[in-house]
Amino acid sequence: xxxxIFYLMIIALVAMTFASCSKDSEDKSTIVHYPKxxxxxxxxxxxxxxxxxxxxxxxxxxAGEDYTSHVVISGVEDIDVNTAGLYYVTYSAVSPxxxxxxxxxxxxxxxxxxxxxxxxxxxxxxxxxxxxxxxNVVGFDSYGITIKQLAPGIFSVSDFFGGWYDQRLGYGKxxxxxxxxxxxxxxxxxxxxSRVAGWGDSWDGFEGKYDAxxxxxxxxxxxxxxxxxxxxxx
Numbered sequence: 321x322x323x324x325i326f327y328l329m330i331i332a333l334v335a336m337t338f339a340s341c342s343k344d345s346e347d348k349s350t351i352v353h354y355p356k357x358x359x360x361x362x363x364x365x366x367x368x369x370x371x372x373x374x375x376x377x378x379x380x381x382x383a384g385e386d387y388t389s390h391v392v393i394s395g396v397e398d399i400d401v402n403t404a405g406l407y408y409v410t411y412s413a414v415s416p417x418x419x420x421x422x423x424x425x426x427x428x429x430x431x432x433x434x435x436x437x438x439x440x441x442x443x444x445x446x447x448x449x450x451x452x453x454x455x456n457v458v459g460f461d462s463y464g465i466t467i468k469q470l471a472p473g474i475f476s477v478s479d480f481f482g483g484w485y486d487q488r489l490g491y492g493k494x495x496x497x498x499x500x501x502x503x504x505x506x507x508x509x510x511x512x513x514s515r516v517a518g519w520g521d522s523w524d525g526f527e528g529k530y531d532a533x534x535x536x537x538x539x540x541x542x543x544x545x546x547x548x549x550x551x552x553x554x
Contacts, residue, residue: 353421355390355421356382356422358379359426364426365428366472367401367428372401376459378391390413392492393409393410394409394437396412398512404431404432405429406429406512407427408427429470433472435472435503437473439469441466442466443465444553445461445483446552446554447459449551449552451549452499452551460483460484465477465479465483474500475500477500479495479496480526480539480551481543482553485518508529509537511526511541523543524541538553
């Protein structure tokens with residue numbers, strides 16, 4: 321009887337040892353290294369219109385070692401230094417085994433330095449603004465829109481829809497049409513980009529004007545193929 325108890329104790333100890341080893345094996349984690357990209361210069365880079373653009377570049381490390389020679393740069397070739405607007409340069413690197421990658425993006429603002437008008441501030445939607453949905457016109461006003469200068473003549477806009485979904489319908493900021501626009505010397509507004517995060521889409525087009533005498537912004541934004549927002553701001 322004592323021998324049986326002794327053998328049972330030995331078996332239990334062996335089982336516990338294997339269980340412990342098994343758990344130790346499960347707890348061991350593999351260290352994953354990703355290429356680390358550090359931009360040289362500003363992430364938002366202002367380049368005067370008509371002047372050559374020289375990419376500041378970046379540095380890349382992998383597992384603590386220099387890995388810069390492996391970086392792939394794209395987008396520089398798309399920058400038109402004679403046309404004001406926003407351009408994007410992407411820096412990418414892949415780990416030696418090809419399993420892991422990383423990227424960073426620089427925004428290059430080619431701007432007209434002669435544009436001194438700053439539209440930054442809080443703007444209010446004016447009477448006369450409306451949404452035209454396939455002929456069903458509904459007016460709305462009094463909502464607030466924020467505009468910020470990114471570079472001379474280039475601005476971010478909190479909502480090109482004038483607050484229709486975000487504020488009027490209460491959907492929240494994800495359904496605002498946020499983006500960027502450009503002011504030309506003659507007061508024309510040019511749409512650069514937009515994004516409605518909630519639906520993952522953007523406008524169908526943009527036409528706008530700034531009236532310096534009245535301090536009024538006006539634009540039309542077609543959307544989703546069935547509607548147009550006519551926005552007046554002061």
